[in-house]
Amino acid sequence: MRQTIFTTLLIAIFSLSVCAQNIDTAKLDTYFKALETNNKFMGSVAVSKNGAIIYSKAVGFADVEAGIKANENTKYRIGSISKTFTSVLVFKAVEEKKLALNQTIDKYFPAIKNADKITVKHLLSHRSGIHNFTDDDGYLTWNTQPKTEKEMIQIITKGGSDFEPDAKAAYSNSNFVLLTYILQKCFNKPFNKLLAQHITQPVGLTNTYLGGKINTNKNESKSYRFTEGWKTESETDISIPLGAGGVVSTPGDLVKFSDALFNGKLLKPESVEMMKTIKDHYGSGLFQIPFYNNIGYGHTGGIDGFSSVFSHFSDRNISYALTSNGTDVNNNDISIAVLSAVFGRSYKIPDFSTIELTSKDLDKYLGVYSSQQIPMKITLSKNNKTLSAQATGQSPFPLKATAADKFKFDPAGIELEFNPTEKTMVLKQGGGKFTFTKE
CATH class of the missing domain: 2.40.128.50 (Lipocalin)
Incomplete structure (x- = not known):
């Protein structure tokens, strides 16, 4: 979840006009074959138009050591895309009058600094000022160990505040861990059951749920980094990220979720519009993710060796999703290639040839x-x-x-x-x- 100056959330920004057309699936297949053959990417993508899948592809392994190849139903941890699911649940609670966006969180977390000033809306839009616990230097020394709700609240409380509520926006996983606990209290149900009741079952997402210990026997993928071969990454214990980053899914399910959300099948239109309202680069569980002059809304995710992105382009009713359990390229370039194919733009098959030099x-x-x-x-x-x-x-x-x-x-x-x-x-x-x- 830590970014360098070289990374970006945006797919592409230009001022040219593009339109969707029939996809050259053979060229996209060749593109992904080049990635797979050169050990550059393991993962899966899917694209839907008008609610129907028009392209999907899975490459690489779900389990390198066991030689288990990934397929279109292989499930990946989607990291912070979980926040979009959590945001939908929050707005569902608001619609059912179990929660109000402007209510402060001191009722739930009286020990957190500025709790009497921080609202549910501030948590949703990363304007609370609550310190992001994953930024702490020691985070990677304990992230694989189970944590109780009490322990996580203590960790977040100890982190304090980085700025006054609503003074600005700064990304913080702490916000959505706290929202998970609030949801569980106001619905009086655990997060996994809320996810199933209000999102996955109504939409028919058969491969989406709150994760646990990775089980490759259930077609769940392990994650990897590439250092002279694919090396297994450690597993963050899901009791830590919960609704901030604990959901597992597939690109097929993510585009189905995206289509349902933006076509009014999960929330009222006014709730979706509030989610899409951007201030200081953040909406409520959504970012703007543009592709040339087409504005999409979605989210990115990263946890351990997993990375992901989804975006919906309402003007064309197109949804796109990528999940990865190992990459040695910039996944943003993969998104650009797939969306270029969808919107009729040119793109190149990558050339990974290198030359040998002496010291x-x-x-x-x-x-x-x-x-x-x-x-x-x-x-x-x-x-x-x-x-x-x-x-x-x-x-x-x-x-x-x-x-x-x-x-x-x-x-x-x-x-x-x-x-x-x-x-x-x-x-x-x-x-x-x-x-x-x-x-």
């Missing part, structure tokens, strides 16, 4: 580079025959040579092109182009 070959690139365009420096170093880059305040990342003086880092969509004679380096990412000079 001595790398010497001409080493040093500290700075730019007048952006306020950061990038240090280039080497470890044997691998060139690494490290931006100010960030962890180093390895680069792969693709041609003479050209390198890339696929997980963040970064390309670096050097001119050793002029001692310059050009960084390309997400359509941006920045020139750096060696100091």
Whole structure:
């Protein structure tokens, strides 16, 4: 759940007109085959139009060690997309008059700082000021251990407040853990039953539920990171994220959920409009996720080695979802490719070919580079025959040579092109182009 300066939530922003057309499924299949063959992505995607699936694909393994291939019903932890489900439940509680958006949370959590000022709406829109517990340095030392409600409230209470309620917006998983507890109290039911009663059963989501210990015998996938092969990631105990990040699902179910939500089958239209109302980049369980001039609404997710995104484009009645249990590319590029196919835009089959360089070959690139365009420096170093880059305040990342003086880092969509004679380096990412000079 931690982002670097190189990551982005947006799929693409341009001012060109596009329209949906028939999908070239053969080309998309070739695209995903290239990802799978080169160990760049494991996961699944689905696209629906007018409520019907028009493309779906699953690649990679649900369990690498056991050799279990993923299929379209393989279930993935969807991380923070869970927040959209939780938000729907909150608005359902509001519609049933079990909860009010403007009521303060001191009734439920009197020990939390500013509880008498923080409202349910502030929690929904990340305007509470409550510190995000997953940002704590020690979080990864205890996230695999079960926690009770009392323990989680103590952790959140101890984290304190980062700003006055409603002064600004800042993403905090703490908000939606607290909303989970509020929902359980006002409905007098556990979150998993609320999810089933109000969302999954009415919509017919057969592969969506609050997760637990990953069970590959139930077609649940494990998650991985790629370091000279797929390595298993640890499992966050679901008692910690709950409605902030504990749901498991499939892309097929996510587009079905998306279609139901935005077509008025789960909430009243005015509730959906409140969810979509954006202030300081945040709605209530939704973000704007644009693709060129088409504005979509959805959410992204990430937990352990899992990553996900869903978005709905109401003007075309198109829903898109991606779930992944392992990636060595920027999943944003995958979303762009799939949506380009859907909206009739061009995209390229990725080329993952590389060249071999000696340790001595790398010497001409080493040093500290700075730019007048952006306020950061990038240090280039080497470890044997691998060139690494490290931006100010960030962890180093390895680069792969693709041609003479050209390198890339696929997980963040970064390309670096050097001119050793002029001692310059050009960084390309997400359509941006920045020139750096060696100091």
